Amino acid sequence: MVGIDKINFYTPNTYIDLVTLAEARGIDPDKFIIGIGQSKMSVPPISQDTVTMGANAAFPILEKADLELIDLIVVGTESGIDESKSVGTFIHDLLGVQPFAKAVEIKQACYGATAGLMMAVDYVRLHPDRKALVIGSDISRYGLATSGEVTQGAGAIAMVISSNPRILEIEGETVALTQNIFDFWRPNYSDTAIVDGKFSNEAYISSFHTLWEEFMRRTELKLSDFDAFCFHMPYTKMGKKALLPILENEDKDLANQLIFNYDLGTHYTRHIGNIYTGSLYLSLMSLLNNPDHKLTAKSRIGFFSYGSGAVAEIFSGVLVPGFEKHLLKKEQEEHLESRISLSIDEYEALFNETIPKDDGIHTINRSKTDNSLFYLKEINEHKRIYGK
Structure with a gap:
């Protein structure tokens, strides 16, 4: 048995309220709160990047024994900081x-x-005494006053992946789908993504339905074998658009249960925004931390992962007895509640801050609101130097 032994998230300490943003944009x-189901949006200061956020998410769940047993670190990101050097090497160093x-x-x-999770699960299955x-x-950046x-x-x-996990066992059969499409992409020369919004929504929904049919064929599992579904969520209404059509001819009680649990899984995304590679697993934490769920040991959860361009995958996991004892509900909710609301001027100022690109030594001005453990300290001859 291999799966998720520990799991945590981190988001910057500042956000913009979307009512404030809507009013500023006329x-x-x-349209924001109800239409796409978003209420707040995390805004990172310049001192927080892909490296620091990853390290800040991982540090609270790692004990000395974990640091000695981890053989593999995989960072999934589309916000890499270097075209050659991986984010993983920085995080390996920061975490020790x-x-x-x-x-x-x-x-x-x-x-x-x-992709990293599947690589990790395969590794631990071959090396059951390692992690x-x-x-x-x-x-996620699309630009100020843009449609995105x-x-x-x-x-x-x-996530720490291990044998005999204490939260979720990943089941063996998964089904993936690859399509070479342009629904969302970001050329190397662009700081913001290019999006075909309507096509991207259609591709997401179509991928889920294609994979679901194939997943049922290969596994012989059916919808009634699942207690909940977690989806990649660029915004909270997206996954429901894919889920609802497969519920139309199902038992009403089952359909209501799956919709109910889907909604429980949207809370964190609603208050953080789109975190790209992490959003599916943010949904899982939102679901499991919610006191209203009725999930128990052996409850099966379906997962739909989607990455534009496009690769998608459906897999499943089963909750482990005692899983609720190993969640960080209190700490995670305190983290969200302690954040600071920005004015429009403060939000736009943070958004417009940029990393220096010329040679030399540049100290990164760490804002007073950035109280995170790890932060970007300086750029020294094009090398990123981090503080703790």
């Missing part, structure tokens, strides 16, 4: 993982962390 707030570990970065849009660390860390502005966000998730 838009009806209901034993030196004989592999550390890599995987890129395939929002699917990257799931792996999987991180999804991203900053409201679906931005920032954050990271971290």
Whole structure:
């Protein structure tokens, strides 16, 4: 049995309220709050990047024994900081993982962390006495006053993968789908993504339905074998658009249960925004931390991971007896509640801050609101130097 032994998330300490943003942009707030199901959007200061957010997510769940047993660190991201050097090497150093570990970065849009999870699960199955660390860390940027502005966000998730996991066992059969399409992409020369919004929604929904049919064929599982579904969520209404059509001819009680649990899984995304590679696993934490769920040991959860461009995958997991004792509900909710609301001027100022690109030594101005453990300290001859 291999799966998720520990799991945590991190998001920057500042956010913009989407009612405030809507009013500043001359838009009806209901289009944000009700239409796409978003309420707040995390805004990272310049001192927080893919490396620091990943390290900040992982640090609270790592004990000395984990640092000695982790052989593999995989970081899924589409917000990499270097075209050659992986985010994983920085995080390996910041966390103090034993030196004989592999550390890599995987890129395939929002699917990257799931690719890392599958790699980690396979590794631990072959090395049951060792562990792996999987991180999804991203900053979602589309630009100020753009159509995609409201679906931005920032954050990271971290998972320790082990034998005899204490939260979720990953089941063996998974089904993936690859299509070479342009629904969302970001050329190397662009700081913001290019999005075909309507096509991307259609591709997401179509991928889920294609995979679901194939998953049922291969596994012989049916919808009634599942107690909940977690989806990649660029915004909270997206997954429901894919889920609802397969519920139309199902038992009403089952359909209501799956919709209910889906909604429980949207809370964190609603208040953080789109964190790309980590959003699927943010949904899992939101679901399991919610006191209203009725999930128990042996409850089966379905997972739909989607990364534009496009790679998607469906897999399943079963909750382990005593899973609720190993969640960080109190700490995670305190983290969300302690954040600081920004004014429009403060939000736009943070958004417009940029990393120096010229040679020399540049100290990064760490804002007073950035109270995170790890932070970007300086750029020294094009090298990123981090503080703790």
